[in-house]
Amino acid sequence: MKKILNRPADYVDEMLDGLVTAHRQLRRLGEDGRVLARAGGAVQGKVGIVTGGGSGHLPVFLGYLGEGLLDACAVGNVFAGPRVADCQEAMRAADGGAGVLQLYGNYGGDRMNFEMAREMLELEGLEVAAVRVADDVASAPVAERQKRRGVAGMVFAFKLAGARAAGGGSLAEVTATAERAALACRSIGVALTPCVIPESGKASFEIADDEVEFGMGIHGEPGIWRGKLKTADELTDEMLDRLLPECGVGRGDRVAVLVNSLGATPHEELYIIYRRVAARLAGAGVTPVMPLVGRYATSMEMTGASLTLMPLDGESERLLAAPADCPFWKV
Amino acid sequence: MANAQMVKTALARWCDALEAAAPELNALDGRLGDGDLGTTLQRCAQLVREALPAMPDELGAVFRACASACAKASGSSFGTLLAVAFLTAAKNVQERTALDRTAIAQLLGIIVAALSARGGAALGDKTMLDSLDAIARALQEAGEGADLRAAVRDSARRACDAMRDQPNRIGRARMFADKSKGADDPGMVAVLRMAESL
Numbered sequence: 001m002k003k004i005l006n007r008p009a010d011y012v013d014e015m016l017d018g019l020v021t022a023h024r025q026l027r028r029l030g031e032d033g034r035v036l037a038r039a040g041g042a043v044q045g046k047v048g049i050v051t052g053g054g055s056g057h058l059p060v061f062l063g064y065l066g067e068g069l070l071d072a073c074a075v076g077n078v079f080a081g082p083r084v085a086d087c088q089e090a091m092r093a094a095d096g097g098a099g100v101l102q103l104y105g106n107y108g109g110d111r112m113n114f115e116m117a118r119e120m121l122e123l124e125g126l127e128v129a130a131v132r133v134a135d136d137v138a139s140a141p142v143a144e145r146q147k148r149r150g151v152a153g154m155v156f157a158f159k160l161a162g163a164r165a166a167g168g169g170s171l172a173e174v175t176a177t178a179e180r181a182a183l184a185c186r187s188i189g190v191a192l193t194p195c196v197i198p199e200s201g202k203a204s205f206e207i208a209d210d211e212v213e214f215g216m217g218i219h220g221e222p223g224i225w226r227g228k229l230k231t232a233d234e235l236t237d238e239m240l241d242r243l244l245p246e247c248g249v250g251r252g253d254r255v256a257v258l259v260n261s262l263g264a265t266p267h268e269e270l271y272i273i274y275r276r277v278a279a280r281l282a283g284a285g286v287t288p289v290m291p292l293v294g295r296y297a298t299s300m301e302m303t304g305a306s307l308t309l310m311p312l313d314g315e316s317e318r319l320l321a322a323p324a325d326c327p328f329w330k331v
Numbered sequence: 332m333a334n335a336q337m338v339k340t341a342l343a344r345w346c347d348a349l350e351a352a353a354p355e356l357n358a359l360d361g362r363l364g365d366g367d368l369g370t371t372l373q374r375c376a377q378l379v380r381e382a383l384p385a386m387p388d389e390l391g392a393v394f395r396a397c398a399s400a401c402a403k404a405s406g407s408s409f410g411t412l413l414a415v416a417f418l419t420a421a422k423n424v425q426e427r428t429a430l431d432r433t434a435i436a437q438l439l440g441i442i443v444a445a446l447s448a449r450g451g452a453a454l455g456d457k458t459m460l461d462s463l464d465a466i467a468r469a470l471q472e473a474g475e476g477a478d479l480r481a482a483v484r485d486s487a488r489r490a491c492d493a494m495r496d497q498p499n500r501i502g503r504a505r506m507f508a509d510k511s512k513g514a515d516d517p518g519m520v521a522v523l524r525m526a527e528s529l
Contacts, residue, residue, distance in 0.1 A: 080365065084402040116411060
């Protein structure tokens with residue numbers, strides 16, 4: 001293992017310490033400081049949006065707390081779900097009296113913990129809704145969309161739901177916006193090298209030097225195929241060929257685009273991918289809107305990239321462009 | 332019959348057993364999973380042990396305290412499922428001051444259903460549900476005067492034996508279904524260690 005750290009067991013807590021010291025708009029809460037919330041407290045009268053999941057994906061999840069985005073986050077160990085007690089604490093921290101939306105990725109453990117937290121807080125009278133993002137097209141066929149994993153598409157769901165909540169939307173309206181975003185966005189990734197999980201010191205998966213895994217999940221879950229590395233254009237074309245038919249976009253349509261690094265892949269290579277994406281979309285008469293190119297949902301030092309597309313309508317384009325401010329992203 | 336006092340004594344032994352089994356369970360889980368099952372259960376045991384002195388002599392309260400200890404222990408599915416199991420027990424013991432063989436068997440049946448609803452596993456998926464179900468049936472079928480501890484222990488062991496050559500059908504190990512054949516499910520082994528501690 002070659003990582004910059006002190007003790008592996010302190011990896012997450014020391015990361016959180018540094019993050020809240022650098023970004024004073026966030027603070028740690030909960031018995032062990034495993035809840036992050038906006039420093040000013042819940043915004044009264046606004047629907048609170050909570051998320052949560054394992055560490056190791058920055059800026060996902062806790063990096064998206066802020067104005068026009070999310071309110072609180074339950075933080076797990078690297079690639080491990082947050083505790084039920086922390087999910088509850090995050091929901092309390094986000095509660096401004098207008099109800100709380102749980103918005104998180106579709107993983108069995110996270111779901112179980114958030115659902116149990118919801119059950120316990122509903123007994124206390126809190127109004128709660130939940131939306132899970134399941135955008136990874138490689139993880140299950142379209143007929144089993146509810147089984148898909150949540151990956152970079154979460155960023156669009158966070159943005160749209162956050163903007164709707166900041167604009168005074170009710171819990172039902174914010175939930176509907178989050179559901180539409182979650183249904184609209186689709187992602188696929190390619191992985192070149194694994195990351196190392198600090199607590200175990202082990203690589204998240206094994207892969208040969210000259211190989212790529214197409215469709216791999218952000219924790220190293222198996223993808224669609226593994227083979228020799230191809231050119232950027234070939235990989236990008238294959239990603240688009242998987243995404244575009246499901247997105248159902250055609251001439252005149254507008255689409256949000258996210259070219260995301262899984263951690264180690266540099267911006268240079270992301271722009272090589274984006275160049276091809278833009279050319280293909282132009283060829284199809286589709287207009288990319290506010291393209292995002294960078295590190296938005298990572299797996300620490302994993303090498304690879306993902307592509308997310310989300311067809312837009314007037315309402316979602318307005319919400320995408322609405323002001324937002326978090327430690328990793330300003331709109 | 333097991334009253335609250337006896338359940339608390341058994342819980343102390345349950346904690347010892349889980350702490351002792353942690354390295355074994357980590358190693359088993361590390362083969363196909365993330366290798367933290369032992370650590371998760373060790374943390375559950377530690378928090379249950381800390382909560383024991385303050386637990387009143389009332390079954391529902393004892394189980395509720397165990398549930399909140401496990402909810403605090405870990406984000407891992409197994410910790411949450413233990414919390415679900417204890418919370419289900421707390422809700423279903425109602426006013427009873429002691430549990431007999433049939434009551435424990437019924438309670439285990441309700442717990443298996445609750446775990447299945449929350450976690451999505453079914454019987455036969457090679458999870459701790461198969462172990463708990465086997466224990467419930469063994470208790471149900473035990474004759475008068477039978478050694479119930481032995482019945483619990485033996486049924487947990489037989490459940491491991493029966494599922495060993497089956498593939499895991501849920502969770503992370505499902506992705507390695509073929510590799511999981513011939514290996515004990517770590518969760519089932521955890522239940523076996525719990526059963527042995529009684």
